Every structure is written in C-alpha cells, then in structure tokens.
Amino acid sequence: MTGLDSFTDPGGIGALYPFQGLEVVFAIVGVVLWLAWHVAQTRGENREYEEALTRYRDAGMPQMADLGRDPGATTEQARGRESMTGSPEATAPPDQEPRTQSIKDETSPGNG
Amino acid sequence: MQDELSGLTTIFTEFYYWVTVFLMFFIHIGFATYEVAVARRKNLQHTLMKNILLIPLVTITFFFFGWWIYFALPNGPGITGGLGAGHEEFFAWSETMGPHMQDRINGVFWAAFLLFSWTAASIVSGAVMERIRVAAFLIIAVLIGSVTWVIDAAWGWKPDGWMVQLMGYHDAYASGVIHAIAGGTALAVIMVLGPRIGKFGPNGVIRAIRPHNVWMACLGLFLIYTGFWGFYVACNIPIIDVDPGNGTFFSATNIYLMPTTLSGITLNFLMSLSGGLLAGYLISKRDPFWTFSGGLAGIIAASAGNDLYHPIQAMLIGGVGAALAYKLHNFVERRWRIDDAVGAVAVHGYAGFFGVVIAGFLLWGYPAAAPVEGTTAWFTTPEGWPAINPIGNFIGAVIMFGVLGFLPAFVVAKVLDRFGLLRVPRAVELAGLDTHDYGDSYPYFEASEPGGDFETVERQLVLTMTDARLTRLDGDEPPGSRAREDREAAT
Numbered sequence: 001m002t003g004l005d006s007f008t009d010p011g012g013i014g015a016l017y018p019f020q021g022l023e024v025v026f027a028i029v030g031v032v033l034w035l036a037w038h039v040a041q042t043r044g045e046n047r048e049y050e051e052a053l054t055r056y057r058d059a060g061m062p063q064m065a066d067l068g069r070d071p072g073a074t075t076e077q078a079r080g081r082e083s084m085t086g087s088p089e090a091t092a093p094p095d096q097e098p099r100t101q102s103i104k105d106e107t108s109p110g111n112g
Numbered sequence: 113m114q115d116e117l118s119g120l121t122t123i124f125t126e127f128y129y130w131v132t133v134f135l136m137f138f139i140h141i142g143f144a145t146y147e148v149a150v151a152r153r154k155n156l157q158h159t160l161m162k163n164i165l166l167i168p169l170v171t172i173t174f175f176f177f178g179w180w181i182y183f184a185l186p187n188g189p190g191i192t193g194g195l196g197a198g199h200e201e202f203f204a205w206s207e208t209m210g211p212h213m214q215d216r217i218n219g220v221f222w223a224a225f226l227l228f229s230w231t232a233a234s235i236v237s238g239a240v241m242e243r244i245r246v247a248a249f250l251i252i253a254v255l256i257g258s259v260t261w262v263i264d265a266a267w268g269w270k271p272d273g274w275m276v277q278l279m280g281y282h283d284a285y286a287s288g289v290i291h292a293i294a295g296g297t298a299l300a301v302i303m304v305l306g307p308r309i310g311k312f313g314p315n316g317v318i319r320a321i322r323p324h325n326v327w328m329a330c331l332g333l334f335l336i337y338t339g340f341w342g343f344y345v346a347c348n349i350p351i352i353d354v355d356p357g358n359g360t361f362f363s364a365t366n367i368y369l370m371p372t373t374l375s376g377i378t379l380n381f382l383m384s385l386s387g388g389l390l391a392g393y394l395i396s397k398r399d400p401f402w403t404f405s406g407g408l409a410g411i412i413a414a415s416a417g418n419d420l421y422h423p424i425q426a427m428l429i430g431g432v433g434a435a436l437a438y439k440l441h442n443f444v445e446r447r448w449r450i451d452d453a454v455g456a457v458a459v460h461g462y463a464g465f466f467g468v469v470i471a472g473f474l475l476w477g478y479p480a481a482a483p484v485e486g487t488t489a490w491f492t493t494p495e496g497w498p499a500i501n502p503i504g505n506f507i508g509a510v511i512m513f514g515v516l517g518f519l520p521a522f523v524v525a526k527v528l529d530r531f532g533l534l535r536v537p538r539a540v541e542l543a544g545l546d547t548h549d550y551g552d553s554y555p556y557f558e559a560s561e562p563g564g565d566f567e568t569v570e571r572q573l574v575l576t577m578t579d580a581r582l583t584r585l586d587g588d589e590p591p592g593s594r595a596r597e598d599r600e601a602a603t
Contacts, residue, residue, distance in 0.1 A: 038250070062571075
C-alpha cells in the first residue's frame with residue numbers, strides 16, 4: 001500500500017499523496033535535480049558557443065551573418081547539418097536556385 | 113469544515129485564488145509575446161526560450177524555499193526578532209505543501225505568489241535580451257523570483273512585516289515589492305552586461321534598434337494588462353470579518369488585512385491605465401510601443417495606493433508615472449549609455465519607485481496594519497496603529513529598488529562576468545543568437561531590407577572581425593561584459 005485505502009472519514013484524513021513520511025527525501029531529490037539541471041544547461045550552452053565560434057572561424061563571419069538574415073536558410077543549414085531530405089539544395093523549390101549554401105560547403109577560409 | 117458558512121467561505125477563497133492564477137498566466141503570455149516582438153529576427157527563438165525557462169525554474173525553487181522565506185523572514189535581519197512564527201509549516205517537506213484534506217488555501221495562495229515571482233523575473237528578462245547567456249539569466253531569475261522579492265514581500269507586504277510595523281510601509285498592489293525591485297535588478301544586470309553591439313555610436317549617437325514586429329509588441333503589452341486583473345485581485349483577501357471586536361462586517365481586504373473593495377480597485381485600475389495611456393501617447397509623440405508601455409507604467413505608478421485612492425487621483429498618478437518613465441528612460445540612456453531593450457527599468461523601476469513615494473504622501477496618516485505587540489511604529493494613528501507616511505514609503509522605495517533590487521543582482525552579475533558567463537560571444541551576438549542553432553524563425557518570408565543604419569553598422573563590424581572575435585567596438589560604446597570564449601580567443 002502506498003497511502004490511503006478509505007475516504008469514509010474525510011474529517012480525519014490529512015495528506016492525500018502516497019508515500020507519506022518521505023517528504024524530506026522528495027525535497028532532497030528535487031533540489032539535487034534542480035542544481036544538476038543548471039550545471040547541465042550551463043555546460044551545454046558553453047559547448048554550443050564554442051562550436052558556433054569554431055564554425056564561424058571555418059566559414060567566415062560575413063557568410064554566417066548572411067545565413068542569419070537569409071529567409072532561405074533552413075534550420076539544418078544553420079546548424080551546419082544536412083537537411084532531412086539530403087543536401088541543402090534539395091530544399092529549394094525546383095524553379096529557384098538555392099539561396100544559401102550549407103556552412104559545410106563554404107570554401108572561405110574565414111576572415112582570420 | 114464543520115458548517116456551511118465556513119465551508120462556503122473556504123472553498124470560495126480557494127476558487128478565488130485559483131482564478132487569479134489562471135488570469136495571471138496572461139501576464140506571461142504577454143511578456144513572451146512582447147519580448148519576442150521587440151527582438152530582432154535573428155534572436156527570436158533564443159529570446160522565447162530564455163523567457164519560458166524562467167517559469168519552471170522559479171516554480172520549483174519557489175516550492176523548495178521561496179514560499180518558506182515569506183513566512184520565515186517578516187522580522188527582518190535581526191531588526192525586530194527571529195524567524196516568523198509558524199514558518200515550519202512552509203518547508204518544502206511540510207504536509208500542507210501537497211494535497212491535504214485539512215488545508216485548501218496553501219496551494220492556491222502559493223501559486224498566486226508564484227505568479228508574482230514569474231512576473232518579477234520576466235520584467236528582468238526583457239531588459240537583458242539579445243546578449244545575455246541563458247544560464248546567467250536563469251540564475252538571476254531564481255535570485256529575484258525565489259529569493260529577493262520574497263524577502264521584500266516578507267518585510268513590506270505582510271501585515272506583521274517589519275517595514276509595515278515599524279515604518280508604516282504601504283504598497284497594496286506591489287509598485288515597489290514587485291516592480292521597483294525588478295527594475296533595480298534589471299538596471300544592475302544591464303550595467304554589468306553592457307549594451308547590445310552598435311547601440312551607441314561615435315559622438316553621442318544613440319541608434320534605435322527597432323522591434324521586428326511593433327504591433328505584436330503592443331499586443332503583448334495588452335495581454336499584460338489583461339493578466340493584471342488577476343494580479344490585482346490576487347493581492348486582496350476576498351472575504352474576511354474586518355470588525356471582529358465590535359460585531360461582524362465582511363469585506364475584502366488588501367494584503368495587510370486593511371479593508372478595501374473589489375469594486376474600488378476596479379475603478380482605480382482602469383483609471384490609472386487610462387491616465388498612463390493618454391500621457392504615454394502625448395509624451396512619446398504617438399509612439400505605439402511607448403503609448404502601450406505608458407498604460408502599464410500608469411497602473412504600476414498608482415498600484416501602491418490603488419486600494420484607497422479616488423479614481424481621478426489614480427488617473428493623474430498614472431499619467432505622471434507614464435511621463436516620468438518615458439523621460440527617465442531616455443535621460444538614463446543618453447546620460448549613462450545604458451541599453452534597456454524594452455524600457456523595463458523605466459516602466460517598472462522608476463514608475464514603481466515613484467508610485468511608492470507618492471502613496472506615502474497621499475495616504476499619510478491612514479492605518480498601515482493592525483499593530484503587533486512589542487513594536488512601536490515611527491508614526492502612529494490616534495489608535496496607536498502604524499501609520500502610512502512619506503518617510504517610511506520613501507525609505508521603503510529605496511530598499512525595494514536599491515537594497516534588494518540593485519545590490520544583490522549587481523553582485524551576482526559581477527561574479528558571472530568574472531567567469532565570462534554573463535554575455536554571449538560577440539560573434540554569436542552579431543550573427544544572431546538563433547543563427548548557429550535554431551535557424552531563421554520565418555523561413556518562408558522574404559527578408560526585409562536593412563532598416564536605417566543599424567544593419568549597416570553591424571555589417572561593418574562583422575567585416576572587422578578577426579578569428580570570429582570583435583577587435584574594436586563602435587565609437588563610444590561602453591565595453592560591457594566579455595564572454596569566456598572571447599577572452600580565451602584574446603589570449
């Protein structure tokens with residue numbers, strides 16, 4: 001049994017949740033998960049920016065800035081990945097030239 | 113519950129606060145909408161994610177310790193006593209912090225306060241947008257949402273809080289306890305963070321960074337007004353006997369258990385909104401964003417005393433508050449080159465500060481709360497109750513904006529900056545916070561032509577970058593915080 005097995009005397013019932021008596025354990029688990037979330041999020045964000053800067057150095061900053069403003073850029077292109085349908089060109093309508101190239105296809109050595 | 117009257121009163125109160133929580137969700141739909149609308153196209157999804165994540169983090173931390181702070185610290189740091197009586201009932205591990213047959217109020221009251229916490233953190237979110245790291249913002253959101261504003265509520269937004277009992281502090285609808293503290297926090301963070309790249313040019317030039325969608329920004333502010341109905345009524349106790357010594361007289365009360373009416377605050381809410389809108393329109397020369405912001409500043413300026421003002425007083429205070437917010441925003445931006453992306457410091461901080469101060473004058477001599485044994489107020493009513501007064505409210509406004517708003521946030525922002533964890537790398541900021549990860553938010557829309565000279569300035573800066581590192585800033589721009597990645601690249 002995890003908690004209550006009768007509601008016949010509501011005036012005599014207190015807490016309704018299961019595993020009563022373990023509230024301190026619940027709180028410790030919650031606080032640990034909260035702090036761990038901050039650590040994981042911070043590490044992930046730091047890694048995200050390091051990867052972005054590496055990509056910008058490789059591609060050249062002006063090209064990346066264009067990609068940020070170009071309506072034809074897909075999320076996959078922005079992430080430097082192939083689109084779900086294959087190459088970036090495959091996402092362009094048939095009567096239209098692709099507007100941007102994937103960062104991976106750029107040949108510019110960058111500004112540096 | 114042993115009889116029908118107590119049963120109805122309790123379940124009505126439970127339902128009342130539940131409705132306020134639902135209504136206050138509109139504040140956060142509004143904040144998310146207007147923040148995203150003010151952001152430039154390259155930053156929209158990052159802005160949205162930053163804003164939404166404060167909600168779960170402030171919620172869980174307010175559960176873990178924020179709610180306990182409200183009941184534990186009314187006596188202040190050693191000023192009038194120790195921890196508040198009964199604070200143990202609000203530990204995260206207390207039985208009444210969950211479904212409980214003998215308690216129907218704690219959960220909904222917790223939630224109403226929690227929505228105030230979200231509001232305080234959301235106010236900061238707008239000011240720091242387009243250049244702060246999400247991790248840094250979320251730490252600051254927890255600081256204000258689950259710590260500092262709750263301390264100020266325990267001190268000045270509780271009948272037995274020491275600021276109320278000693279100073280006669282009065283702030284019925286949170287001009288200071290939410291808005292001024294959030295404004296002070298936002299100011300501290302943006303001072304350390306620095307302006308967005310290109311905001312300030314050579315020879316004192318201040319460049320306008322236009323919202324990507326003006327009407328949506330205004331609609332977001334309209335949604336915030338909508339949610340404010342919930343905010344206002346959540347600051348009241350809906351039904352209580354306010355004359356227990358001499359018979360029975362049921363009334364709504366403010367948070368200090370002093371009588372007011374739902375009807376009265378409805379009048380004053382609408383009149384202060386109107387005063388703010390009308391003044392905002394004139395003072396900003398018909399600018400839509402500042403007209404709508406003026407409405408918000410109007411409500412905030414009158415909120416401290418909207419439980420007791422005459423509606424025309426509320427309208428006038430609202431108008432003055434909106435004009436002050438607009439003028440001060442531009443003055444501070446020009447004088448100290450501080451980039452507040454949405455005017456949050458002005459609309460919430462300056463208007464809130466003004467609202468607390470003016471309430472001290474207009475409500476001078478009114479009872480602030482029933483007295484607590486052992487405390488003698490600076491100013492008292494003829495019956496010996498703590499009296500509202502200008503000195504108490506002025507000092508209270510300084511405590512809200514400066515002591516609990518600005519100072520802790522400044523220290524935390526400085527520590528984050530020390531480790532390079534406050535601001536995103538300059539290359540990421542220039543390319544756009546969405547660019548390397550989320551991509552364009554409007555992939556099927558044509559890009560608009562670059563507006564004004566701002567994109568040109570950014571373009572020129574991009575061309576000066578070496579190794580994805582910005583080697584020079586534009587003109588007189590304050591340097592602001594530097595990301596750890598930029599520091600590593602420089603060494």
